[in-house]
Amino acid sequence: MFRFFVYIILTGAGLTACSSVSTYRISSERIDVVSNGASPSSLDSLIQPYQDSVKNEMSEVLALADTNFFIIRKPSGNLNNWVADAIFVNQTRNVRLSEPTFCLLNTGGIRSTLNKGEITKGDIYKLMPFDNELVWVKLPIEVLKDIEDYLMTKGGEPISNATMKASNLEINGMRKESTHFWVITSDYLMNGGDNMRFFEKRVDVMYPQKLLRDALLEEAKNQGTLISVNENRMNF
Amino acid sequence: MKRRSFVQKGILLTGATIIAPSLIAQTSHEKKRKIKQLTILHTNDTHSTIEPFPANHSKFPGKGGVVNRFNLIQKIRSEEENVLLLDAGDIFQGTPYFNMFGGVIEMKAMTKMGYDAATMGNHDFDGGMDGFLKAKEYADFPFLCSNYDFSATILKNQTQDSLIKEIGGLKVGIFGIGVELKGLVPDDKFGETVYLDPITSANRVALELKKKGCDLIICLSHLGYQYESDKISDLKLAAATKNIHLIIGGHTHTFLEKPTEVKNSEGQIVLVNQVGWGGIHLGRIDFDIEMKRFNSKQVVEIQ
Numbered sequence: 001m002f003r004f005f006v007y008i009i010l011t012g013a014g015l016t017a018c019s020s021v022s023t024y025r026i027s028s029e030r031i032d033v034v035s036n037g038a039s040p041s042s043l044d045s046l047i048q049p050y051q052d053s054v055k056n057e058m059s060e061v062l063a064l065a066d067t068n069f070f071i072i073r074k075p076s077g078n079l080n081n082w083v084a085d086a087i088f089v090n091q092t093r094n095v096r097l098s099e100p101t102f103c104l105l106n107t108g109g110i111r112s113t114l115n116k117g118e119i120t121k122g123d124i125y126k127l128m129p130f131d132n133e134l135v136w137v138k139l140p141i142e143v144l145k146d147i148e149d150y151l152m153t154k155g156g157e158p159i160s161n162a163t164m165k166a167s168n169l170e171i172n173g174m175r176k177e178s179t180h181f182w183v184i185t186s187d188y189l190m191n192g193g194d195n196m197r198f199f200e201k202r203v204d205v206m207y208p209q210k211l212l213r214d215a216l217l218e219e220a221k222n223q224g225t226l227i228s229v230n231e232n233r234m235n236f
Numbered sequence: 237m238k239r240r241s242f243v244q245k246g247i248l249l250t251g252a253t254i255i256a257p258s259l260i261a262q263t264s265h266e267k268k269r270k271i272k273q274l275t276i277l278h279t280n281d282t283h284s285t286i287e288p289f290p291a292n293h294s295k296f297p298g299k300g301g302v303v304n305r306f307n308l309i310q311k312i313r314s315e316e317e318n319v320l321l322l323d324a325g326d327i328f329q330g331t332p333y334f335n336m337f338g339g340v341i342e343m344k345a346m347t348k349m350g351y352d353a354a355t356m357g358n359h360d361f362d363g364g365m366d367g368f369l370k371a372k373e374y375a376d377f378p379f380l381c382s383n384y385d386f387s388a389t390i391l392k393n394q395t396q397d398s399l400i401k402e403i404g405g406l407k408v409g410i411f412g413i414g415v416e417l418k419g420l421v422p423d424d425k426f427g428e429t430v431y432l433d434p435i436t437s438a439n440r441v442a443l444e445l446k447k448k449g450c451d452l453i454i455c456l457s458h459l460g461y462q463y464e465s466d467k468i469s470d471l472k473l474a475a476a477t478k479n480i481h482l483i484i485g486g487h488t489h490t491f492l493e494k495p496t497e498v499k500n501s502e503g504q505i506v507l508v509n510q511v512g513w514g515g516i517h518l519g520r521i522d523f524d525i526e527m528k529r530f531n532s533k534q535v536v537e538i539q
Contacts, residue, residue, distance in 0.1 A: 025524040038307035050341045058332045068294040117292045125332040195419040
């Protein structure tokens with residue numbers, strides 16, 4: 001617990017004669033919200049039915065994590081990599097890529113850490129609570145520069161099948177003659193979310209009709225033990 | 237308990253007449269003539285965290301949860317007469333409770349806890365404005381939005397520009413400032429909502445509240461504490477406005493140990509506070525008010 005004091009003097013309206021002046025002594029405290037041993041209250045009974053439904057729906061164990069997964073913008077944490085890799089693998093498993101393709105997401109969209117231990121369906125919901133859909137966006141090669149600038153300005157975002165080296169985004173499968181590339185991302189980002197304005201220059205979009213969250217649920221199950229990759233993908 | 241005096245100097249704030257003369261005569265059993273006391277409790281970015289964080293959570297094991305928060309608030313209410321409970325937005329989104337029930341349980345729990353007011357965060361638009369309205373049916377406290385013009389949307393007349401609470405002999409004015417939604421919230425979820433400049437809006441409503449005789453003016457803000465860019469933040473808002481005494485912030489999930497002091501456009505101090513996210517902390521700010529009388533010709537010494 002922590003307290004401090006500040007004194008504020010308040011004066012009367014318009015500083016007219018005989019204003020009243022009061023002294024405010026202000027103290028503040030940041031209180032930890034933990035159990036204080038109070039007996040069950042009416043709020044417990046209010047949330048109980050909701051809690052039961054959530055438990056029924058969300059407690060299925062999908063996988064194990066043998067370490068904690070964190071988001072780090074730069075050089076990119078194991079959670080950035082896990083999410084981006086899971087989306088990329090899920091989307092490209094049965095696809096033969098003829099053009100360079102990578103996955104780009106946003107750290108702001110990854111809403112929770114994954115904790116060492118059992119990973120439940122509910123944990124994936126907390127990680128990706130949004131009902132955002134997967135999209136494949138085709139962009140002309142010159143837009144690569146915009147994405148590089150964006151990543152540098154933002155200080156890094158989760159990516160898969162590509163690496164930022166200095167100010168260059170190196171996408172696996174990129175050839176000299178490549179004129180376009182594909183980005184696997186969310187409809188939210190494609191539509192300007194997080195100010196990813198470069199998606200406005202898209203020339204084609206494919207809709208796999210799948211939520212990002214559903215892809216993550218599938219991949220968590222596939223992996224059994226979540227794959228922790230501490231690779232640095234934001235080298236700038 | 238660790239105590240530290242963090243401000244030596246006082247702050248001169250011009251406001252409406254603070255306390256009726258009749259109150260000045262009151263004395264308490266304390267040596268100082270303590271007249272009124274107000275406790276402000278606040279949260280921000282609770283993000284549908286109904287249950288406490290799990291025991292294996294890497295950062296916040298066992299912390300948070302609406303039941304724990306409720307019990308804590310009840311205890312404080314049993315100790316303090318004048319309590320205001322406020323939230324700075326992003327009540328929604330983050331756990332399956334929101335996916336499954338669309339924010340209803342959050343509103344019911346906050347109502348049970350006795351929230352006096354909240355402002356809307358960007359994630360409170362995640363279920364669309366219709367989703368917000370459906371959940372809001374279960375809230376018996378007002379949402380204060382002073383810089384979103386909802387007049388062309390279904391939220392027209394569903395939020396308030398400001399709120400005046402008369403509590404413990406004080407008139408407390410409260411209003412809400414929201415973050416720019418474009419680029420943050422999908423366009424179809426905020427529709428025809430018009431975003432108005434935070435500084436202009438805050439100055440407008442704070443002046444209105446002052447003219448209505450408010451002694452203390454509080455801004456619930458979802459702008460975010462601070463940015464590296466030029467983007468408007470609580471610190472910038474505090475510095476560029478006047479007549480605001482306290483900004484209770486949100487959005488950036490900033491864990492402040494204590495409020496930050498910022499000088500406003502008239503050189504007076506504004507306090508800016510924010511307590512992280514997920515209901516891990518409850519912010520508490522106590523105002524103890526003592527009365528003195530001065531003739532306006534007198535120089536008020538600020539010590």
